[in-house]
Amino acid sequence: MEIAQNYLDSIRFEFERYKTMGDATFAQLDDSDILWRYNDLDNSISQIVKHLSGNMLSRWTNFLTEDGEKPWRHRDTEFEDPFTTKAAMIAAWEKGWQCLFEALSLVNPDNFDTVIKIRNEDHTLVAAFNRQLAHYAGHVGQIVLMGKMIKGEKWVSLSIPKGQSEAFNTKKFNK
Template identity: 50%
Template sequence: MIGKIFLDSVLKRFAYYKSLGDQTIGALTAAQLHWQPEGEPNSIYLIIKHMSGNMRSRWTDFLTSDGEKPWRNRDVEFEADEIPEATIRQLWEDGWKCMLDAIAALQPEDLEKTVYIRSEPHIALDAINRQLAHLPYHVGQIVYIGKMIKKNDWQSLSIPKGKSQDFNQEMFGKKQ
């Protein structure tokens, strides 16, 4: 019972974080997806390329092969190259689809199975939690960079500054 509840909860959490990334990516142009802050921070595109590589590697044959696949080249994920906006969006979707489909296929009893990431054993539940920490970290980077790019044109993805009271009143009003 608790395993099913956990899997449903994880899918809901991942869907929420994906939606934050979707909204940010949808508000930006191809040039903005490639923009990098000064220094050596990653562009949104590079973060997406890394996330996609990570998700596809970790979740392809999740229960039966090491999560660090021989075909993955993590270092290349951080090399800038000019690819079209449609390709960037496809990388984003492909990574999420691979992971979400793999999690949706899990059964509660799978959560106790041992999986490997770079030869390190994890129970599947811990591997899921590891991903649930990793991906929102990068989605936060994507949102923050998007906010930097859009400046005053940024549309808040949560409760806008100075609107907490209005939001709370609206939420409490729905319950009555």
Template identity: 55%
Template sequence: MEIGKEYLRVVMERFISVKRLGDKTLNQLSDEEIHWNYNTESNSAAIIVKHLSGNMVSRWSNFLTSDGEKEYRDRDEEFVDDTTTKAELIAVWEKGWRVLIETLTDLSEADLLKYIFIRGEKHLVLEAIERQMAHYAYHVGQIVYVGKQLKDNNWKSLSIPKGKSEEYLKEMLERHQDK
């Protein structure tokens, strides 16, 4: 087994898993709810999506050959809630993920030990991938939290529903015994 290839496979699965959490949350929110925020210091789902997408396009475009903070990126504009519809927001969301996934798919095991720059700071590719994973999981977690607040009793759980842990564990054990 080649550890670098296995790492790239696993990290791709993790990014896709994080994306699915965001997808499932955004699917539960209405056009109005994507713009809700608790107060002026908190961000709506729409703003978080814009920020994530802006970061992804900047970081993952020309990943191995240019600084991850592109000159064209306007990070401050990402925090302006100017998307009008959920469909528009989903297009922004998908654009960022598409750039990330295409770039990650093209990486080789040898690329993991190369150096790239983010805001002039040198990072191993491996380190940069982990940095972005933590950043995206953090923000998708915020989107999920906002979704739970908004949907309350109408929230459709993204994992094991409350009070169903034993039932889930039993089901998983039975499933794996059959293999």
């Protein structure tokens, strides 16, 4: 049981880390920034968030008893008609993450071995969470990179800024 709880704590930490990266990116953007696209074939940050939210709501609503690909989800439309305001985009972002974290809170060492379905394929909870963590991390990486491209020199680094590793390490380890 200890391994199950360690895994649950770890996966929650990682999901929270990626949500925080998205939050910190959004804090640097305005309404027009969320609609920027590198070219006509690419998605905007708003479209990526719409897709992530749709995925989270589908995957994690009643996930212990229903397939993670809900009949009400229409994935292709997640890439159409992006949110036009940052407030609307963030509301959808928060709703998706809330659904995920509520689902995660339902898992415990007693039901940790439950097998769930995603697109009618069996997944252990570990496999399902790992699958979604990888998916969300990839899209959050896109969001961060796009934010950095949009803001250019005004971008505030979400980690140790280039050329400042030594100062960071000195501060962290010489307290």
